[in-house]
Amino acid sequence: MDEIGGGEAGGECRFGGRRDGELMASASTYLTRRRFGQLAFGSAASLGLPLREALANVETGVPLHGLSAFGELKYAEGFDHFDYANPDAPEGGTFAFSPPNWAFNQSALTFDTLNTFVLKGNAPPRMTFLYEGLMTSSLDEPDAIYGALAETVTVSEDRLQFDFMLRPEAKFSTGDAVTPEDVVFSYETLAEFGHPSIQIALRDFKSAEVVDERTAQITFDANQSYQDAIGVLSLPILPRTFFEGRSLDEPTDEIIPGSGRYTVGRYEFGRFIEYEKREDYWGEEQGFAKGLDHFQTLRIDFFRERQTALEAFKKGLVKFREEFTSKSWATEYNFPAIQSGEVVKREFPAELFPRFQCWALNQRRERFADVRVRRAINLCFDFEWTNANMFYGLYDHSQSCFENSEFMAEGAPSEAELALLEPLRGEIPEEVFGEVWTQPVSDGSGRDRDRLREALDLLQEAGYERQGGRVRDKNGQPFQLEYLVDDPGFARVYGKFVQTCQAIGIDASVRVVDAAQYTDRTNRFDFDMIGHAAGISPTPTTNGLRSLFGSETADRQGSSNYPGMASAAVDRLIENVGEVNGREDLVTAMRALDRVLRARLDWIPNIHSNAHRAAYWDIFGFDTPKPDYGWPVERLWWIDETKS
Structure with missing residues (x-):
């Protein structure tokens, strides 16, 4: 899911974080480190194949150095380093930055715990940098993972069992070796006590066992697709001995030791944290780590107000900042350091994965359960006026939960899509079988009378009447809508929507x-309406989809199913997604799902941008082009002494 989710959000981006200004960052999203819990999808139903027959083209019964959803790997066994890494870059220095994304229970506004693996408390972003998993993803492939703690992985013929031979040199920061017992402890404990996003990802985890002194075996039940299985093989591995007499499921001010490149240095709860590179890191020359993580210190300062954070950047206390508020980008990056060239203002291309930024109306509250109500509220948002007057023309109106991707449906359904949709006729909106739903376009006046009349007509059809200037239900109670936000910038940007x-x-x-x-409040679903953004994997998994759209997560606190949507038909489409055996079938399954989601409008697509708007003090070096599937600046850049 993004360290929101990272790069982009890597892990399950649900990663539920918050971004400044217009954007909400999800913890769900891509984890910058290893993209655990990627939101992913797939489907073989169009082929009429049973679950276990829709298998990736992966060798079984032999040790492998990497895995991918469809069996294709860019890097051969024994590769020296990823192409986007730079082993020749200088090492050292401090990277003080404002994290643009985060995961699990992390927050960019404050922190009160160092345990990032549970729902309780607020952990600082990048705590995941302390930990390695059995495998780790590459940032220039859509779904490949390579051995990290694991030297090799052997896959069973049914793709449900994975045997990991651990690297003998792998050690925790305590100096203790990483053992199969640690692997067993981590998977069993996280499945029972971990953050809900982890528990959802491990819903089909069956068992973990010690095979021998270097080998651990992880088994999934028959409901688990191969794509979903490889999506959780990058889970952080924790030291079993540390938890003797301790519990994972509570916040703590203790550092849980890890086997990753960084450890916690200086910190003060709620104010700042520094991560220090370990001198004894065991993986320095391994291909998955070589040429990355050049900074000696990563520093994150916590600001409760967006403007305060921007002023800290202007003064040079923060050296890198990705800007998510269009007004600031358009009007406030004209300070002296910009004019002198000391600070660079630049746009970088976005990653090649779907952009999810939507509003959620809480259907646990009956007044939002009718799709006509959701459509009426959507009509009150005049994107054309807002983009021109508030966003400085920097955004596009989102049509889909899978914006900017091949998963977006177009026109009428194809024959392959109809093969998935026809069995659900009567359970899904009839309009799914026609032209796909698209956002209404206003006249840009900010008060389009035709749209407002249509919104009132929809509310009336849903059983509401306008009396005395108020929309009321059959009992005469006013229709209430409270938009819950954690940044005053949202009140400014969406003020016109509220007025309408x-x-x-x-x-x-x-x-x-x-x-x-x-x-x-969001964890407990105590709201009328919120915004949520996440980076979704280019090869989605059913567990990631369930977290956003599945019936089983509708009432699971801590999940990302903020609308509380529950549809047996959508559940079946999600199940289809885990059964594909090729990219073409994956695209078909995703487009079928997209049509239904857009017709139902449980999630209301909002806005998106296809670029990173970043500013940085001109003391850094970096390679171009950036990777296509993640952009963890803190891992890729370095201090350029000729500039600094």
Whole structure:
């Protein structure tokens, strides 16, 4: 899921974080380190294949150095380093930055725990840098993973069992070797006590066992697709002995030792944290790690207000900042250091994976359960006016949960898509079988009367009446809509939307709360409406989809199913996704799902941008082009002494 989710959000981007200004970053999202819990998908139903027959073209019964969803790897056994890594770059220095994404229970506004693997508390972003997994992803392939702690992996014929031979040199920061017992402990403990995003990803985990002194075996039950299985083989491995007399499921001020490149240095809860590179890191010359992580120190300062964080950047206290507020990007990056060239303002291309940024109306509250109500509220958002007057023309109106990807449906369904959709006729909106839903376009006036009239008509069809200037239900109660946010910038940007809702009689408002309250309320689904953004994997998994769209997560606190959507038909489409045996079938399955999601409008697509807008003090070196499937600047850049 993104360290939101990282690069982009890597791990399950649900990674539920927050971004400045217009964007909400998900913890779900890509983890910058290893993209654990990628939101992914697939489907063999179009081929009429049973679950176990839709298998990737992967060798079984022999030790392998890497795996991918469809059996294709860019890097051969014994590769020296990833192409985007630079072994010749200088080492050292401090990288002080504002993290653009985070994962699990992490927050960019404050922190009160060093345990990032549970729902409770707020951990600092990049705590995952302390830990290695059995395998790790590359950033220039859509779905490949390579051995990290594991030297090799052997896959059973049914693709449900994985035997990992650990590297003998792999050690925790305590100096203790990483053992098969640690692997067994980690998977069993995280499956029972881990953050909900981890538990969802491990829903089909069956067992972990010690095979011998160097080998651990992980087994999944028959419901687990191969794509889903490889999506959880990058889980962090924790030291079993550390937890003797301790429990994983509570916040802590203790550092849980890891086997990763960094450890925690200086920190002060709620103010700053520094991660220090380990001198005794065991993986320095391994292909998966060589040429990455050039900075000696990674420093994150915590600011509760966006403007305060920007001022810290202007003063040079922060050296890198990705900007998510269009007004700031358009009007505030004109300070003296920009004009002198000391600070560079630049756009970098976005990654090649779907952009998910949507509104969630909480259907656990009955008034939002009718799709006509959701469509009416969407009509109150005049994107054309907002983009011109508030976003400085920097955004596009999202049509889909899978924006900017091949998974977006177009026009009428293809024959292959109909093969998936026809068995669900009567359970899905009839319009799915026609032209795909697209966003309504306004006249740009900010008060398009035709749209407002249509919104009122939809509310009336849903059983509401406009009386005395207020939209009321059959009992005469006003229709209320509270937009919950954790940054005052949202109140400014979406103020016109709220005013338009009020103009047609909806009792609409924006509630700004602090980071801790926002996390608590969203975890408990205590809201009317929120925004959520995540980076979704280019090869999605069913477990990632379930977290956003599945019935089983509708009432699971801590999941990313914020709308509370529950549809047996959508569940079946998600199951299809885990059964594909090729890219073409994956695209077909995803487009079929996209059609249904857009017609239902449980998630209301909002806005997106296809670029990173970043500013940085001109003291860094980096290689171009950037990787296509992640952009963890803190891992890829270095201090250029000729500039600094």
